Structures are given as structure tokens and as C-alpha cells.
Amino acid sequence: MGGVSASPIESYPGLGADLLKWYDLCARDLPWRRTQDPYGIWISEIMLQQTRVDVVIERWLRFMERFPRVSELARAQEDEVLAEWAGLGYYRRARAIHAAARVIMEQHNGVFPQTHNDVLDLPGIGPYTAGAITSIAFGQQEALVDGNVERVFARLFQLDEITGSAPLKREAWDLARELVPKTRPGDWNQALMELGATVCTPRNPNCGACPARELCKCAGALEAATYPRPKPPREVIKLEVECLVIRREQQVLLVRRPDAGRMGGLYELPTREVSWSSSEPPGIFPEQWPAGLESSEGEPLAQVSHTITKHRIQAAICLGTALGMPNQALWAGPDDWARLGLSGMTSKALSKSGVEIATLRADTRS
Ligand code: SF4
Known part of the structure; x- marks a missing residue:
């Protein structure tokens, strides 16, 4: 044929x-x-x-x-x-x-x-x-x-x-x-x-x-x-990441992704790759926090699952602190998020940890 x-x-x-x-x-x-x-x-x-x-x-x-x-x-x-x-x-x-x-x-x-x-x-x-x-x-x-x-x-x-x-x-x-x-x-x-x-x-x-x-x-x-004849099954890569919620009053710190490449120009919580099932790091996120950022001690605020093409991502949403402002970073409150263009995973992370963020805001005011 x-x-x-x-x-x-x-x-x-x-x-x-x-x-x-x-x-x-x-x-x-x-x-x-x-x-x-x-x-x-x-x-x-x-x-x-x-x-x-x-x-x-x-x-x-x-x-x-x-x-x-x-x-x-x-x-x-x-x-x-x-x-x-x-x-x-x-x-x-x-x-x-x-x-x-x-x-x-x-x-x-x-x-x-x-x-x-x-x-x-x-x-x-x-x-x-x-x-x-x-x-x-x-x-x-x-x-x-x-x-x-x-x-x-x-x-x-x-x-x-x-x-x-x-x-x-x-x-x-x-x-x-x-x-x-x-x-x-x-x-x-x-x-x-x-x-x-x-x-x-x-x-x-x-x-x-x-x-x-x-x-x-x-x-x-x-x-x-x-018909058409199927492709051989695609490899699935499991990826664990950490995302930082760093707050300043009613805002969180967001970082703009580079224009070139995946999700170019979107804003996201600072995110780093922690472990992966592939032989090489997937490289969707950096492996180190940007200079000046670090995670705080304690349990994650929430866990989020997300898929990007062949990557099955498990994200731990952690509290963090900023000792300086990384490149391409800004402070943004909930009113700004829709306007900025957030990545899908960060939207999920913010919504899933929303209760905790609201609680923390209340703590700040008191
Ligand atoms: S075109 Fe598709 S739906 Fe139509 S007869 Fe052929 S196989 Fe069946």
C-alpha cells in the first residue's frame, strides 16, 4: 500500500x-x-x-x-x-x-x-x-x-x-x-x-x-x-520544582520569562527545578534561585500539578524572602495579575495558595 x-x-x-x-x-x-x-x-x-x-x-x-x-x-x-x-x-x-x-x-x-x-x-x-x-x-x-x-x-x-x-x-x-x-x-x-x-x-x-x-x-x-499509523509512545518526564511566594504587603514578587523560548514574556513566581526523571535537566526553569532570593524554612503552602508538553510537573509552593530584586522582577498584587499575563502554573499556584496568602496579608496588617 x-x-x-x-x-x-x-x-x-x-x-x-x-x-x-x-x-x-x-x-x-x-x-x-x-x-x-x-x-x-x-x-x-x-x-x-x-x-x-x-x-x-x-x-x-x-x-x-x-x-x-x-x-x-x-x-x-x-x-x-x-x-x-x-x-x-x-x-x-x-x-x-x-x-x-x-x-x-x-x-x-x-x-x-x-x-x-x-x-x-x-x-x-x-x-x-x-x-x-x-x-x-x-x-x-x-x-x-x-x-x-x-x-x-x-x-x-x-x-x-x-x-x-x-x-x-x-x-x-x-x-x-x-x-x-x-x-x-x-x-x-x-x-x-x-x-x-x-x-x-x-x-x-x-x-x-x-x-x-x-x-x-x-x-x-x-x-x-x-489509520493513520500511530507514533511510538512518547517519553514522559517527571519534574519536581519549587516556586517561591515572596510577599510585600499585598503583593508577591513575579519574574518575567525571557522573550525567546517557552512561555516567553509571561510572568511567574520564581521557580527552580529540583529533580527530574530524564538524564539531563529539562531546563524549563533554572536550577538555582535568582541572586538575592531564598526559600524560608517550613512546610510548603501547597502542591500543584501541571503539564507542559511531555513534562509532568509537581510544584511545591514555598514561602521565600528577597534580599534584592532580580532582573526582570516586579511586585504585583492580585489586581495586576490578570493584566500582566501569568504562566499557567503560576496562576494555579497563586489560586491554590490563595487562602494562605490572604491569611498572611491579615497577619501583616495586624
Ligand atoms: S472517511 Fe472515516 S468515517 Fe468516513 S468512511 Fe472512511 S473511515 Fe469511515
């Missing part, structure tokens, strides 16, 4: 019409599907890349209210954009859309570019997102492949390569380019993704409800769920 011998259009007559008819009847009513505005479609596509649809619905509406046009997004400070993105994870997406908004203002006079190459040139936009924006917002005959499309193609055409692998991506893109129609290319692309999200799902493909079942090489077979 593996390759696709005949042209998919010759081998799969009627696929396009069946899929579009199904999409017209069954597509979910999602807020970004009610607009042709490339800006709104772009934001939705970026949010959806690593976040579930049910979470994105509320967050997209909120983001569009906060930054309704590309000009408002470009004018905002990066910290404001990161704060609005807080909780969605993968913060480099937020930094990239902010940078891209500024490029659109400076190089395209505030008008979203329309050619595939110009869209592809914007920060944070790859072939998938460029295909989505140009086909959905501008009706151009551009293809796209995401995880859903890759899975649907792997089953429809019984492609044997490993999920996410370069050969499977290449085959899926070839098929996508060959199949995308001149008319309604955006709906075709969305129909493929919708089919993958709602019918041809990873574990339980519902072949009985699928508009492509007559043509699909895996339809109804138990083995359909085994």
Missing part, C-alpha cells in the same frame, strides 16, 4: 459534491464561520491550532471584542496581548499574531494581504493557515492539511505512513492540492476538517454517518481507527 496510483479525482468521482452537501446540512454553527473578515478567520485559525473548539468559541469572541480590528491589535502592548491569551497556552502564537498585526499595519497599510505568498510571509503563518485564510476569506483555490485532514485522507486512501511523519504530510498535501475545487474551496477545506472533527474522529470513526463511506477504503472496518 502506501502511494496513491490514480488521480484521486478520477478514482473518487462525486466526493466533492457529497462532502459539500453534507457540510451544508451538518456543519457546526461556529462564530468565525459567520464572517468573511480575514482578520477574524486568521485569529480563529491560530487559536484552533492547539486548543479545543469549545474553549476557542468563548475566547475568540472575547478576543474579537478586546481587539476588534488589526489596528487595535497592532497598537496594543505585547503584555496586553499575552494577558488576553492567558490560559490558551503555546504563547508564541500570541506573540506571532501581535508581530503580524504590526507587519500588516506597516507593510500593507492596515489591509490584510490577499495573495497566498504575502499571507505566508506574515509571522506565525505556515502553509496550513495561509491555505485556510486565502480559501475561506478570499475564495482562492488553495489547499490545506491539518491533523483532521491528514487522518481523513489516511483512511479514505488507506495511506500506511506514520501519523505526523514527513511522507504522510507530503502525500496528504499532494492529495489536498489535487482535490481542492475551484468553486467553494473554503467550504471544501472546512468540510474536510469538519468531517475529521465530528465523524472521522481519531478513535471511533462513525462510518455509518459519513458522506464518503461509498468511496473510503477503510469504511466500516475495525482497522479504520488504526
Whole structure:
């Protein structure tokens, strides 16, 4: 198996019409599907890349209210954009859309570019997102492949390569380019993704409800769920860290993460790696406290579990003291936290140790 011998259009007559008819009847009513505005479609596509649809619905509406046009997004400070993105994870997406908004203002006079190459040139936009924006917002005959499309193609055409692998991506893109129609290319692309999200799902493909079942090489077979072929299991790294709650009246000390790298630009409690199951330290946090900070004696205030990609983190939240101010540190109270853009683990840590912090504030006043 593996390759696709005949042209998919010759081998799969009627696929396009069946899929579009199904999409017209069954597509979910999602807020970004009610607009042709490339800006709104772009934001939705970026949010959806690593976040579930049910979470994105509320967050997209909120983001569009906060930054309704590309000009408002470009004018905002990066910290404001990161704060609005807080909780969605993968913060480099937020930094990239902010940078891209500024490029659109400076190089395209505030008008979203329309050619595939110009869209592809914007920060944070790859072939998938460029295909989505140009086909959905501008009706151009551009293809796209995401995880859903890759899975649907792997089953429809019984492609044997490993999920996410370069050969499977290449085959899926070839098929996508060959199949995308001149008319309604955006709906075709969305129909493929919708089919993958709602019918041809990873574990339980519902072949009985699928508009492509007559043509699909895996339809109804138990083995359909085994396509695309799975990756070998990923190593999980256990990581223990300590976070310091250092208070000054009603504020705690927060440190800004470096711009480059994971969670770049977000604020967090001073955190250090204590032990790990991998041969090398994961390096998400430093191993030493920043100069001038130290932990106090006594039991931790709280324990927090958190996951960052393959790292399962157990964080002990401890009281600490500051003999000086480290670089990139500031004092911030609860009113500032939402505005600053906190890392997910620090948000959890502050909320879990909230009672204790409140108690300590009372102690300070008395
Ligand atoms: S028939 Fe089944 S396996 Fe084939 S595309 Fe449809 S849901 Fe997926």
C-alpha cells in the first residue's frame, strides 16, 4: 500500500459534491464561520491550532471584542496581548499574531494581504493557515492539511505512513492540492476538517454517518481507527520544582520569562527545578534561585500539578524572602495579575495558595 496510483479525482468521482452537501446540512454553527473578515478567520485559525473548539468559541469572541480590528491589535502592548491569551497556552502564537498585526499595519497599510505568498510571509503563518485564510476569506483555490485532514485522507486512501511523519504530510498535501475545487474551496477545506472533527474522529470513526463511506477504503472496518499509523509512545518526564511566594504587603514578587523560548514574556513566581526523571535537566526553569532570593524554612503552602508538553510537573509552593530584586522582577498584587499575563502554573499556584496568602496579608496588617 502506501502511494496513491490514480488521480484521486478520477478514482473518487462525486466526493466533492457529497462532502459539500453534507457540510451544508451538518456543519457546526461556529462564530468565525459567520464572517468573511480575514482578520477574524486568521485569529480563529491560530487559536484552533492547539486548543479545543469549545474553549476557542468563548475566547475568540472575547478576543474579537478586546481587539476588534488589526489596528487595535497592532497598537496594543505585547503584555496586553499575552494577558488576553492567558490560559490558551503555546504563547508564541500570541506573540506571532501581535508581530503580524504590526507587519500588516506597516507593510500593507492596515489591509490584510490577499495573495497566498504575502499571507505566508506574515509571522506565525505556515502553509496550513495561509491555505485556510486565502480559501475561506478570499475564495482562492488553495489547499490545506491539518491533523483532521491528514487522518481523513489516511483512511479514505488507506495511506500506511506514520501519523505526523514527513511522507504522510507530503502525500496528504499532494492529495489536498489535487482535490481542492475551484468553486467553494473554503467550504471544501472546512468540510474536510469538519468531517475529521465530528465523524472521522481519531478513535471511533462513525462510518455509518459519513458522506464518503461509498468511496473510503477503510469504511466500516475495525482497522479504520488504526489509520493513520500511530507514533511510538512518547517519553514522559517527571519534574519536581519549587516556586517561591515572596510577599510585600499585598503583593508577591513575579519574574518575567525571557522573550525567546517557552512561555516567553509571561510572568511567574520564581521557580527552580529540583529533580527530574530524564538524564539531563529539562531546563524549563533554572536550577538555582535568582541572586538575592531564598526559600524560608517550613512546610510548603501547597502542591500543584501541571503539564507542559511531555513534562509532568509537581510544584511545591514555598514561602521565600528577597534580599534584592532580580532582573526582570516586579511586585504585583492580585489586581495586576490578570493584566500582566501569568504562566499557567503560576496562576494555579497563586489560586491554590490563595487562602494562605490572604491569611498572611491579615497577619501583616495586624
Ligand atoms: S468512511 Fe469511515 S473511515 Fe472512511 S472517511 Fe468516513 S468515517 Fe472515516
